[in-house]
Amino acid sequence: MSHPSNFILERFSVNDLAGPSALEVEQHIRACDGCTQFLAQLEAARKARLAAVPAAQFVEQVSARRARVVRLVDHRIARLGAAAMTVLAAAAAILLFVRRPDHGPLGGVTLKGSGVAVHRNRGGDVHALASDETIRGGDALRIVITQSRPTRVAAWVVDVQGRIDRVVEEGSIALPSGESALPGSLVVDSPCIDLELVVLFGVESFQDAERRLKEAIPDGAIPEGTGWGLPGALTRRLRCE
């Protein structure tokens, strides 16, 4: 038998190989200094890593990071020059007022003249996402809201498996009339999963709104463009490429 691949040896080193393959590798290793050495290096690396960052500490780091993963506040878009934002605003305006009847229940006065645009930053290329454009892991998204009078706005992303993430960490946010971007931006997870963006205008009780949103999530696939049965909500599907 020639040497097993690095991948196989790495799997073997952590008992990730099934019985027969593991036996084969074991037999090879007994007679091979090179592979034995490689395994010893892996084990040394494991010990060194755990000494440097013990599991409990690492889990704390990941836990803190996890709390902000989907709605990770990312300031890269915020750092864009004013000129770029003006161009974006113009592009967004086109999108914003294309009121598609399948988007949202269109109930409630707050919706009149309300709109949502999504700006996508991919490797420094920023523009308002057209309805046929897609997202992928690593894209930073900024949500730009337009409304005709000041209200509180809440926004969530719901993935196709029904997981909900708040876009605004605090829940809802008071926004002036006209156009405003929600603070921070979303960074799309990898692997990318289709998302439904749900924006609710005129929020009175965030707790209540979120509860109703959770109740609206069905057992099966997430419906597209139904408004989620939330009066005053606009939805937008963000598809992965």
Added chain:
Amino acid sequence: MSDPPVRLTKEEVAEAYGRYGHLVLRRCSRILRRDDAAEDALQEVFVRLWRYGDAFRAAESKVAWLYRVADRCCFDVLARDRTRREVPFDETGAELVSEGSDRRAIEDREIVLMFLSRFDDRVKEVAVLHYLDGLTQEEIAAATGWSRQTVVKKLAFLADRAEKLRAALLSTSGAP
């Protein structure tokens, strides 16, 4: 309303880190070539492990699952940081050539990994599976679900690019 898919507990995440963390970190370091970025990617992989715990539990090979996620995390970093981190040609050449006395020692693997951010994600994936994992064409085809022909083409493309990059490196580093 249905319950969201089951996520891992802290204990399970700690256990997975204790067992696989060093392997994932090693992989990220080799793809990203920067310790801080690799550390960051490692955390990102475990955030996703936490989040997609049900898929991890169901995976036949935990290492393969983690490596695929690690690759995606690293490719995202490469795509985001490409303009910032890419080392100018002349500098890289000098560094590489001074490392070993034999210029031929600049292996395809080193060259491909150094310039990984230049390739599209599918080529990146093939590069990592081939040059880091040492997988054969058949194994790469099985791992990615692409046809053997696609894999062969991408490997040929990589070998060709490595050759050209090597030539460029040697010429900029003052080789005769």
